[in-house]
Amino acid sequence: MTAPLTPPHQPSPHDPDWPPPPPPVHGPAGDPITAAEVLQGVLVTVVSAIAGALLGVLWLNLAPRVLLISDGKGVYLRNSEGETAIGGDGTFVLLALAFGAVAGLVVFLLRRKGGVPLVLGLALGGVLGSLLAWGLGTYFGPTSDVIAHAKAVGPNIAFEAPLELDLGAAALLAWPLAAMIVHLALTAVFGPRDPEPEPWDLPKPYTQGPSTG
16 A cells, blocks of 8 residues: 555645645846847947947037147146146036936836846946047047147147046046936836735645545
């Protein structure tokens, strides 16, 4: 005689009186990353990087100019007490923050569900866009060869200094940080919510039927 597979004090899972297990809860945070979401993240990266060209043009035209002057022996700031020396960095950071905020808002409006690929796309695209803007501004701006420029214009004649980012990496991170903060904030406040788990009946107490002789 073989022992029963199910102990006598526990009902079988296939018993119709035994309630089914609760249904799994799915939500945006728990959904697996799909190929479509990865493609959307790549698209955000590419568009953000291309938008960096516009940032570079605006920086080149809006940044205050630092004037230098040469006495034939050295090159000096024409106005040593002016604040235009830090104007290039400030203009770049403000423009980058605005670009990042707009990027985060647009991505949220187009894809309210959010997702990791979109956030990564905003971050990487912001970095690439900032690098492109920096490169365009310095390339098309005044030459970085200050000595040659001073010799070309002659002594006691003011000329423009090259565009530079003294803040370095801090200025380049303004765009991606603004984009991620705005997008995550909008997703947290206005994004879709995970559905609440539906209540399910508790297991009914098992009552052993009358034993037969």
